[in-house]
Amino acid sequence: xxxxxxxxxxxxxxxxxxxxxxxxxxxxxxxxxxxxxxxxxxxxxxxxxxxxxxxxxxxxxxxxxxxxxxxxxxxxxxxxxxxxxxxxxxxxxxxxxxxxxxxxxxxxxxxxxxxxxxxxxxxxxxxxxxxxxxxxxxxxxxxxxxxxxxxxxxxxxxxxxxxxxxxxxxxxxxxxxxxxxxxxxxxxxxxxxxxxxxxxxxxxxxxxxxxxxxxxxxxxxxxxxxxxxxxxxxxxxxxxxxxxxxxxxxxxxxxxxxxxxxxxxxxxxxxxxxxxxxxxxxxxxxxxxxxxxxxxxxxxxxxxxxxxxxxxxxxxxxxxxxxxxxxxxxxxxxxxxxxxxxxxxxxxxxxxxxxxxxxxxxxxxxxxxxxxxxxxxxxxxxxxxxxxxxxxxxxxxxxxxxxxxxxxxxxxxxxxxxxxxxxxxxxxxxxxxxxxxxxxxxxxxxxxxxxxxxxxxxxxxxxxxxxxxxxxxxxxxxxxxxxxxxxxxxxxxxxxxxxxxxxxxxxxxxxxxxxxxxxxxxxxxxxxxxx
Amino acid sequence: xxxxxxxxxxxxxxxxxxxxxxxxxxxxxxxxxxxxxxxxxxxxxxxxxxxxxxxxxxxxxxxxxxxxxxxxxxxxxxxxxxxxxxxxxxxxxxxxxxxxxxxxxxxxxxxxxxxxxxxxxxxxxxxxxxxxxxxxxxxxxxxxxxxxxxxxxxxxxxxxxxxxxxxxxxxxxxxxxxxxxxxxx
Numbered sequence: 001x002x003x004x005x006x007x008x009x010x011x012x013x014x015x016x017x018x019x020x021x022x023x024x025x026x027x028x029x030x031x032x033x034x035x036x037x038x039x040x041x042x043x044x045x046x047x048x049x050x051x052x053x054x055x056x057x058x059x060x061x062x063x064x065x066x067x068x069x070x071x072x073x074x075x076x077x078x079x080x081x082x083x084x085x086x087x088x089x090x091x092x093x094x095x096x097x098x099x100x101x102x103x104x105x106x107x108x109x110x111x112x113x114x115x116x117x118x119x120x121x122x123x124x125x126x127x128x129x130x131x132x133x134x135x136x137x138x139x140x141x142x143x144x145x146x147x148x149x150x151x152x153x154x155x156x157x158x159x160x161x162x163x164x165x166x167x168x169x170x171x172x173x174x175x176x177x178x179x180x181x182x183x184x185x186x187x188x189x190x191x192x193x194x195x196x197x198x199x200x201x202x203x204x205x206x207x208x209x210x211x212x213x214x215x216x217x218x219x220x221x222x223x224x225x226x227x228x229x230x231x232x233x234x235x236x237x238x239x240x241x242x243x244x245x246x247x248x249x250x251x252x253x254x255x256x257x258x259x260x261x262x263x264x265x266x267x268x269x270x271x272x273x274x275x276x277x278x279x280x281x282x283x284x285x286x287x288x289x290x291x292x293x294x295x296x297x298x299x300x301x302x303x304x305x306x307x308x309x310x311x312x313x314x315x316x317x318x319x320x321x322x323x324x325x326x327x328x329x330x331x332x333x334x335x336x337x338x339x340x341x342x343x344x345x346x347x348x349x350x351x352x353x354x355x356x357x358x359x360x361x362x363x364x365x366x367x368x369x370x371x372x373x374x375x376x377x378x379x380x381x382x383x384x385x386x387x388x389x390x391x392x393x394x395x396x397x398x399x400x401x402x403x404x405x406x407x408x409x410x411x412x413x414x415x416x417x418x419x420x421x422x423x424x425x426x427x428x429x430x431x432x433x434x435x436x437x438x439x440x441x442x443x444x445x446x447x448x449x450x451x452x453x454x455x456x457x458x459x460x461x462x463x464x465x466x467x468x469x470x471x472x473x474x475x476x477x478x479x480x481x482x483x484x485x486x487x488x489x490x491x492x493x494x495x496x497x498x499x500x501x502x503x504x505x506x507x508x509x510x511x512x513x514x515x516x517x518x519x520x521x522x523x524x525x526x527x528x529x530x531x
Numbered sequence: 532x533x534x535x536x537x538x539x540x541x542x543x544x545x546x547x548x549x550x551x552x553x554x555x556x557x558x559x560x561x562x563x564x565x566x567x568x569x570x571x572x573x574x575x576x577x578x579x580x581x582x583x584x585x586x587x588x589x590x591x592x593x594x595x596x597x598x599x600x601x602x603x604x605x606x607x608x609x610x611x612x613x614x615x616x617x618x619x620x621x622x623x624x625x626x627x628x629x630x631x632x633x634x635x636x637x638x639x640x641x642x643x644x645x646x647x648x649x650x651x652x653x654x655x656x657x658x659x660x661x662x663x664x665x666x667x668x669x670x671x672x673x674x675x676x677x678x679x680x681x682x683x684x685x686x687x688x689x690x691x692x693x694x695x696x697x698x699x700x701x702x703x704x705x706x707x708x709x710x711x712x713x714x715x716x
Binding site: 042048092094095096098100373430433434436437439440441443444447448451452453454455456458459460461462463 | 569572573574575576584585586655656657658673675696697698699700701702703704705706
């Protein structure tokens with residue numbers, strides 16, 4: 001098959017230094033088990049999972065330890081066998097630095113597997129709903145970083161038919177190479193996963209979008225496709241322009257189609273999945289294995305031996321860094337994710353989660369600039385690089401003025417937070433920070449509104465109930481009163497007096513009868529007395 | 532001349548009838564301004580405005596009988612939103628200390644609760660569960676933090692717990708250097 005290049009382009013974007021060679025030359029290495037694994041209940045978009053184990057329980061490798069409670073949620077499994085030592089709030093990888101509910105497991109080193117569901121090598125004979133249920137059971141989420149539950153994304157029933165499956169293998173952010181290594185080393189698994197996903201969403205073709213700085217990975221995939229003669233799957237090389245790995249950007253690059261504002265790709269007949277997600281799907285369906293580890297890139301000049309590692313979910317970041325030879329003298333900042341979209345970790349003991357693709361131990365030069373912000377000079381450079389064709393300076397302007405209606409008029413929620421605008425800003429304005437501020441404020445306002453609507457409904461329901469009860473009470477009283485008034489007039493005489501009189505009469509009658517029987521005479525007197 | 536007078540008079544009569552008819556036919560039930568005001572109020576139902584809940588206060592505001600600065604839970608943001616809606620001038624909050632209080636929810640110390648149901652009767656949003664001589668508890672998600680359950684409790688076993696931020700509710704802070712950048716045109 002001839003090399004296929006994409007004829008399409010997206011607006012803006014940046015040419016960045018790749019920094020891939022630091023970590024992509026060595027194979028993915030396995031790491032030993034850490035002394036403790038910390039599994040946050042929220043590693044995904046949606047509702048947090050709910051623990052189904054208790055402190056002190058012994059768990060097996062792959063055992064479900066927390067259930068998905070909602071449709072949009074993800075199950076969590078024990079990455080190894082051991083004992084649950086704590087279910088409590090722990091530091092989690094989040095920009096806030098706040099704690100969240102986690103299950104802490106102390107590995108026993110036995111790696112004793114739980115009983116796994118049966119592998120389905122012939123998955124085409126299985127019902128779609130069962131396949132989706134298996135993916136849901138496996139706790140698979142988008143492994144590119146967004147961590148959206150995959151079982152939800154592949155549920156296309158009742159929506160527009162899907163023509164195309166887009167596999168995101170662009171890995172456009174500098175430094176990150178975990179998908180690159182995965183494709184080179186597990187190309188058959190990637191194609192297996194793609195075949196399952198295509199079957200599941202009913203796609204006719206699959207386009208694998210891969211940046212031109214990963215020729216080895218592209219070759220590995222092409223070789224595997226050629227071996228299987230899978231003509232419906234094509235590898236499309238896209239230029240290395242950041243952010244080509246953005247879902248909507250990649251779709252534009254591969255198909256020329258644009259996803260509507262605030263819409264999702266399925267609106268135009270496309271489903272997009274990350275390449276590592278495809279491998280996780282193959283593991284779940286073909287081997288019955290849940291998602292309990294992932295490949296993580298450890299790189300940057302701040303670490304001694306950069307590379308890629310297969311890390312059990314829940315391993316502390318510091319432990320992973322140790323496996324990469326520990327920090328070097330140049331360490332300045334530890335970033336989770338890439339230099340463009342990642343965030344600085346407050347604490348290196350936080351666990352690696354399903355969404356954690358990269359630990360960037362950045363030196364001072366590698367770390368994103370924190371220069372002093374100066375006033376916007378309206379140069380418009382941010383507009384030329386914005387891949388979503390927004391007006392970043394206007395968004396900034398209204399976010400700065402806390403004008404949250406106006407900022408939404410300028411399509412704040414279409415912003416993908418790629419950081420291109422802030423990267424080129426000559427005034428060093430932390431633009432993305434302003435957008436995140438505005439987004440989280442708007443969400444908070446929405447939550448408040450929801451709560452106040454709920455309170456209003458409950459208060460009104462209460463008022464209605466108290467009014468109803470009062471009306472019922474009054475009606476009852478009225479009824480009683482009416483019933484009393486209706487009784488015959490005789491009853492109005494004091495009942496006590498009447499009873500006494502009746503008793504007196506009875507006694508008198510008895511006396512008279514006794515007298516009459518004793519004397520047998522003076523009937524007249526007796527009858528007189530009776531009167 | 533006569534024609535003009537007749538035409539104008541005829542039109543006046545016609546439009547008068549039309550207006551009169553639509554006033555009856557398209558009559559709006561309730562007070563739409565009170566509804567809009569009510570939508571802006573936080574629905575805490577706490578009565579700190581001296582009215583018996585948010586709706587009565589909204590009706591008083593709509594009727595021009597109450598100031599717009601009497602809602603401490605709504606704080607300055609609500610006052611400003613009301614000022615904008617009604618075209619009034621913003622006024623400083625009546626009770627600024629109360630407005631600065633962190634958002635809280637009621638919590639019942641269950642070991643101390645004697646099951647008197649007084650707090651259940653006081654709760655404006657039915658957020659307390661329990662029965663006579665049974666331990667009571669607060670439905671945290673429904674509690675508005677109005678504190679109306681505190682005074683009736685004979686054993687003072689209800690405490691207000693400030694709501695803590697979680698990673699799910701956390702908000703990005705306003706960028707640090709913004710102060711120096713703001714104000715420059």
